[in-house]
Amino acid sequence: MLPYFKRAENNQRFANDFHGDQGPLGVSNPISPLPICEAYFRAGQEMGIPFNPDFNGASQEGVGYYQLTQKDARRSSASVAYLKPIRARKNLTVRTDVLVTRVVVEKGRAVGVEVVDKPGGEKTILRAEREVIVSSGAIGSPKLLMQSGIGPADHLQSVGVTPVHDLPGVGSNMQDHLDLFVIAECTGDHTYDNYAKLHRTMWAGLQYLLLKKGPVASSLFETGGFWYADPTAASPDIQFHLGLGSGIEAGVEKLNNPGVTLNSAFLRPRSRGTVRLKSADPADHPLIDPNYWSDPYDRDMSIKGLRLAREIMRQKALQPYVLREVLPGPALQSDADLVDYACCTSKTDHHPVGTCRMGHDAMAVVTPDLRLRGIEGLRICDASVMPRVPSSNTNAPTIMVGEKGADLILGREPLPPAVFKGNQAA
Ligand SMILES: Cc1cc2nc3c(=O)[nH]c(=O)nc-3n(C[C@H](O)[C@H](O)[C@H](O)COP(=O)(O)OP(=O)(O)OC[C@H]3O[C@@H](n4cnc5c(N)ncnc54)[C@H](O)[C@@H]3O)c2cc1C
The missing domain is CATH 3.50.50.60 (FAD/NAD(P)-binding domain)
Known part of the structure; x- marks a missing residue:
């Protein structure tokens, strides 16, 4: 599939065996990270998780910045990247x-x-x-x-x-990633939480318009990493997203003081859910049952991932930024406590497939x-x-499906498999 990922990609920084810079989909590194992101990288390293400058390269493991589907500080959605440039075609009606x-x-x-x-x-x-x-x-x-x-x-x-x-x-066969999270109160104004206040929101708007920087240019989840719940796994099975604030996503607690969030998701669930019709009426929403944790293995791995997230937040490098863990909170220590906590608070990672x-x-x-x-x-x-x-x-993999699907529909020859120079193949 790698040739199709590369064909899609218009990386603003580099092209190599794993990346393309000629495709329609803008890809770039975050432009507005905060010092707490760098402290998080050092915290990972204090736990033995290496820094990884490119999760989408030869190796996925480590902590680092995500590449974003942004180009020139603007979202590069499938619509912007693929539809907008061809809107004038006579054989296209949107x-x-x-x-x-x-x-x-x-x-x-x-x-x-x-x-x-x-x-x-x-x-x-x-x-x-x-x-x-x-x-x-x-x-x-x-x-x-x-x-x-x-x-x-x-x-x-x-x-x-x-x-x-x-x-x-x-x-x-419905599958999704379930996010469990740690929320901590910060020692000061170290994330974007305070931008919820009106005058700061206005400043953020100006900052973006004039400088193309600041919270408006940030995805708020542009720092993260991949590590192991199961140490014998061939490649990482836990994904982290560091959220530059609290209560960023729907249903997640917002702290009164500035906070920071670390999401952890188990990446290879064995549970399978369903999408069913509620009725024959197309206007009715479907019945979605992700069936998370119906396989106990998923629950055990998720709790291990949550413990890893907690441990990262407690490392020395983050101490200047993190005052105290608010959720799950120090009182919850046993696996049973954490399972209860997750049952009350966990959320979709928005990755339904299958x-x-x-x-x-x-x-x-x-x-x-x-x-x-x-x-x-x-x-x-x-x-x-x-x-x-x-x-x-799942966004880039779905766009890859679209790239490959286009060749299938048009009856084009498939792209040749990737050839690696040197020993970069993982
Ligand atoms: C809140 C959120 C945040 C996400 N964040 C990330 C992220 O940071 N990184 C990442 O990689 N992925 C992310 N994802 C996942 C990513 O968006 C999806 O994997 C990807 O969009 C899936 O593409 P798709 O084409 O399969 O479906 P979709 O993008 O959902 O497209 C389906 C389209 O079909 C339309 N549609 C459905 N039924 C009908 C109908 N009957 N008639 C007309 N139109 C219809 C829908 O309105 C929709 O526009 C996120 C998803 C969500 C919801």
Whole structure:
């Protein structure tokens, strides 16, 4: 897959065996890190976790800065990178605020999609000349297929959808990374927490407009690392994200004084969840059950990851910045305490994948060339096709799927496998 990652990448700093600088997707290093980030790197090293200048290079392990999908201090989303430059093409129509309610299947072939511009609105059918490509994401794609009668027939019947094609794997095999976190109070104004105050927010806006720097240019989670819960693992199985504040994400506690957050996620969960329909009404949200920790191995590894995060925060290098641990809090020490804490506070890392996974077996939804098994003229191209969740964030891997999918759809020769110079291959 490496050639497709490289083809996507427009790295603003360097190109080598692992990185490209000619692609559409802007990639750069953080431009507004704070001194606490460097202290966090030293804290990792005090625990024997090395500094790694490039997680996306030969080796993933260590602490360091993430590369961001930013170009010239602006977000380089899939839309900005891929759609914006070609908006004038005559054969491209982009319609937003439109809900696809169904893939239209006639005689075993996908011939188009049904759309409405508002729930309950007038239905229009858009017909496809060649293929229908579904890219509605790991939640949206199985939902759309099931609304169209493609999925586990017994489930479809139970919600009043007439099965068109019984495909039992649709909506199964859901995987996600679960984040557990440590939140500490800082000894002073060492993170971006105080920017929540109005005058500082205004200053942050000015700083960005004039200097392209400051909290507006920051993802707030641009420092992190990869390490081991299972020391015998072949590559890291825990990912850290240092959050430059507290309460940054929905549902996470915000401290009164400036705080700092360290998220830890177990990267190779064995648990599998589901996406199911609540009803036959396309306007209804689906039922999402990530089923975290249904395999106890995931729970044990997650708690080990949380303990590692705690230990990093207690290292000498961070003492000038970290006053005290607030969550989980010093009173919680046993595994049982930490499991309870995680059950109350843990959150998604927003990495759902796998619900239309590729393969050749009876539970596979698409073949390795992204064609839906059993229906002609229909492909899925998004995070839902991944058989297993990558041991990383999922945006770049999904864009890689898009790059490879484009070659498959256009019938182009696959890119040749990566050739490594020297001994960099990991
Ligand atoms: C809050 C958040 C933070 C994240 N942070 C990071 C990060 O820092 N780094 C990282 O690597 N990854 C991150 N991710 C994950 C990353 O965004 C996803 O892995 C990636 O976007 C998946 O791409 P996709 O194309 O599969 O699905 P999506 O990006 O979800 O695209 C699916 C699209 O289909 C549309 N859609 C769905 N159903 C329908 C329908 N019926 N009709 C019309 N349109 C429909 C949706 O509105 C959506 O626009 C984050 C995700 C979230 C939610």
